[in-house]
Amino acid sequence: DARLLILGGGPERKELEGRAADLELEDRVKFFGHLAPAEAEEVLASAWVQAVPSRWREPFGNVAAEAMMRGTAVVASASGGLAEFVQEGETGLLVPPGEAAPLARGLVRLLLDRGYAERMGQHGREFARTNLRLDAYLDRLLKVYAAVSGARDSDPMHQARAY
Secondary structure (H helix, E strand, C coil): CCCEEEEECCCCHHHHHHHHHHCCCCCCEEEEECCCHHHHHHHHCCCCEEEECCCCCCCCCHHHHHHHHHCCEEEEECCHHHHHHCCECCCEEEECCCCHHHHHHHHHHHHHCHHHHHHHHHHHHHHHHHHCCHHHHHHHHHHHHHHHHCCCCCCHHHHHHHC
8 A cells, every 4th residue: 555755856757657657556656856845845744664765875864864853764775874874773774775675675664564664763753853953963063173173171162162
């Protein structure tokens, strides 16, 4: 009963639409193209599993972070920033980039066990609310600057004000 919602576009869209038609899946696969952030959030609000199959090393991976913020379990490529904050088996599943079979297995695993997916989504939301907020990022960044500068005062805010 799963539905596949594909947001964004690219050169393979026509081929993918043709493949969905050949497999008679037009009622199960919907292509949205590029959406504004508010529209994308509205479309994805009911999702309980989200695929983030990046082929390259994402510096961060906004799509996965946004899914986690909304409480959606993630199946993501194990590369770049995605591998740094998607916690295997806790907030999502990590799969080798560019490999369809492991991605499919991860999605099927979560689709067949909605309770597991929802627990993962809850853990992802807790992790994102604690670690992926702007203020948490700035605190970590200031600590890095303090460590690199060799400043004696351990209060990063004091050091930031000194500049």
